[in-house]
Amino acid sequence: MTTVSAAIKNSFDVQEVRRQFPVLQREVKGYPLVYLDNAATAQKPKAVIDALTDYYSGYNANIHRGIHTLAEEATAAFEATRDTLVQYINAPSREEVVFTRGTTEGINLVAQTWGRKNIGEGDEIIISSLEHHSNIVPWHMLCKEKGAVLKVIPIDSEGRLLIDEFERLLSKRTKLVSISHASNALGVINPVKKIITLAHAAGAVVMVDGAQSSVHLDIDVQDLDCDFFAFSAHKLYGPTGIGVLYGRRSLLEDMPPYQGGGEMIREVCFQTFSYNDLPYKFEAGTPNIADAIAFKAALDFTTQLGKDKIRQHENDLLAYATERLEQVQGLKILGRVEEKVSLVSFVIDKIHPQDLGILLDNRGIAVRTGHHCAQPLMNCFGVPGTTRASFAAYNTREEIDALMKGLERAVKILS
Amino acid sequence: MGTHPSIEEIEKEIVDEFSLFDAWDEKYEYIIDLGKKLPPLEEEFRKEENKVKGCQSTVWLVADYRDGKVFYKAESDAVIVKGLISMLIRVLSGQSPDDIVNTRLDFIRDIGMMTHLAQTRSNGLLSMVKQMKNYALAYKIKNAG
Numbered sequence: 001m002t003t004v005s006a007a008i009k010n011s012f013d014v015q016e017v018r019r020q021f022p023v024l025q026r027e028v029k030g031y032p033l034v035y036l037d038n039a040a041t042a043q044k045p046k047a048v049i050d051a052l053t054d055y056y057s058g059y060n061a062n063i064h065r066g067i068h069t070l071a072e073e074a075t076a077a078f079e080a081t082r083d084t085l086v087q088y089i090n091a092p093s094r095e096e097v098v099f100t101r102g103t104t105e106g107i108n109l110v111a112q113t114w115g116r117k118n119i120g121e122g123d124e125i126i127i128s129s130l131e132h133h134s135n136i137v138p139w140h141m142l143c144k145e146k147g148a149v150l151k152v153i154p155i156d157s158e159g160r161l162l163i164d165e166f167e168r169l170l171s172k173r174t175k176l177v178s179i180s181h182a183s184n185a186l187g188v189i190n191p192v193k194k195i196i197t198l199a200h201a202a203g204a205v206v207m208v209d210g211a212q213s214s215v216h217l218d219i220d221v222q223d224l225d226c227d228f229f230a231f232s233a234h235k236l237y238g239p240t241g242i243g244v245l246y247g248r249r250s251l252l253e254d255m256p257p258y259q260g261g262g263e264m265i266r267e268v269c270f271q272t273f274s275y276n277d278l279p280y281k282f283e284a285g286t287p288n289i290a291d292a293i294a295f296k297a298a299l300d301f302t303t304q305l306g307k308d309k310i311r312q313h314e315n316d317l318l319a320y321a322t323e324r325l326e327q328v329q330g331l332k333i334l335g336r337v338e339e340k341v342s343l344v345s346f347v348i349d350k351i352h353p354q355d356l357g358i359l360l361d362n363r364g365i366a367v368r369t370g371h372h373c374a375q376p377l378m379n380c381f382g383v384p385g386t387t388r389a390s391f392a393a394y395n396t397r398e399e400i401d402a403l404m405k406g407l408e409r410a411v412k413i414l415s
Numbered sequence: 416m417g418t419h420p421s422i423e424e425i426e427k428e429i430v431d432e433f434s435l436f437d438a439w440d441e442k443y444e445y446i447i448d449l450g451k452k453l454p455p456l457e458e459e460f461r462k463e464e465n466k467v468k469g470c471q472s473t474v475w476l477v478a479d480y481r482d483g484k485v486f487y488k489a490e491s492d493a494v495i496v497k498g499l500i501s502m503l504i505r506v507l508s509g510q511s512p513d514d515i516v517n518t519r520l521d522f523i524r525d526i527g528m529m530t531h532l533a534q535t536r537s538n539g540l541l542s543m544v545k546q547m548k549n550y551a552l553a554y555k556i557k558n559a560g
Contacts (some may be wrong), residue, residue, distance in 0.1 A: 029439055030438075354471040354472045355447070362443060370471040384471075413443075
């Protein structure tokens with residue numbers, strides 16, 4: 001056993017991984033870049049950058065209807081990403097995998113189509129205290145329009161969802177539960193499988209916001225049994241502006257289209273029109289072809305490297321960072337739980353996160369400071385914001401050492 | 416009042432002070448020092464109507480008009496922003512509404528701090544500069560009327 005696990009560990013060569021990311025070679029303000037803002041967006045490996053330039057310099061064409069060679073090549077590459085995604089999330093079929101601009105659009109699509117059709121006055125939607133604004137505001141808007149009620153699962157002092165409270169919130173009026181798989185602000189992994197089981201038992205549909213989980217965890221939408229699952233490519237080493245919405249076929253078929261235009265129709269005359277089949281019904285207009293194609297390179301990158309190996313590496317970094325940070329006087333980590341994605345969010349007595357962020361940037365260290373688009377959560381903790389360091393496959397223990405050095409210096413100057 | 420130096424004169428002083436610093440660290444240590452020394456805003460002024468909201472930090476700003484000049488007092492919850500506020504007050508407080516409205520505050524660019532004005536979502540500084548000018552404009556209009 002030892003030799004096997006040692007072999008797995010040895011086969012993950014972080015320096016080799018780093019060499020695949022051109023941006024990691026640069027300096028910021030005279031220091032080597034230490035990029036610890038991966039939960040906001042991950043850097044892109046050369047394979048992804050190459051896929052973009054290969055498309056534009058080799059076979060740029062509009063997809064699906066062109067009869068010429070370039071259009072065929074572009075269509076094949078575009079649809080190949082969909083097939084890769086089917087495997088990546090274990091979707092039952094490719095028709096249930098819809099391209100979007102990202103997680104936010106996926107959630108809005110569900111709110112504006114499934115939601116507007118199925119939510120009525122007095123109906124209830126349940127979210128949690130941990131949600132990103134993108135999993136709050138679309139439901140706020142829907143509730144306001146329909147006279148529905150938004151309910152919120154509370155958390156404990158470490159950011160764990162109170163499942164008992166969730167069970168109490170569930171009622172006959174609960175139509176939808178929309179929940180993050182992992183919190184962007186704290187890193188806490190939510191027990192979504194349990195939530196889905198409970199919600200389904202109450203007759204509610206469940207949407208999972210996979211923005212933070214899709215890069216770290218193995219995603220199996222059939223095992224989770226979720227009804228919708230949304231995520232973005234850019235947090236997964238892929239391009240910005242492209243993402244995915246998985247939807248259960250029966251629900252997608254019943255949903256009206258999101259936007260009208262080309263691609264989403266079968267027949268159009270001035271009197272009427274009919275929709276195209278899934279998934280094209282939800283993909284009006286020329287899609288983001290280049291980024292969709294390059295998304296496959298990102299998925300292949302993580303799969304080839306091995307998500308389990310990446311996770312092992314990231315968990316090691318998380319444990320190391322947590323251990324080092326806990327030694328800093330006056331520093332408090334928010335979200336100290338067992339099950340976390342690889343990010344650590346903290347506050348330091350009498351030090352504003354923004355000041356810390358600016359001083360760390362002066363040492364080439366990129367962290368995220370502020371409310372992380374989760375103001376209600378920050379209010380729960382009574383802080384204006386936190387400092388968040390989030391780790392990816394290419395980060396190293398040495399970079400955490402640099403963070404600690406930068407942090408100690410910043411604290412000294414600011415205190 | 417005596418002869419209060421002009422906006423341009425004070426800007427030049429600040430640019431000269433910053434020319435002594437080679438590294439970013441030194442510039443920021445100086446700004447943090449200014450921030451720490453900025454007198455706290457009296458509690459009575461720290462209210463909602465005086466808030467200039469930023470995405471990450473908050474600024475409170477009050478203005479007063481005496482003898483044809485505008486005087487400012489401000490504070491923030493973040494110390495670097497406080498340091499930048501301190502410089503803005505040094506430059507603008509005690510100037511005429513006309514001069515305040517017309518200045519481009521080039522010193523901010525010259526000392527390499529433009530990034531703090533560009534990051535509109537990150538802090539309230541840009542909103543604060545606008546608000547300082549708005550106060551001056553309001554006094555100017557009131558004067559004319």
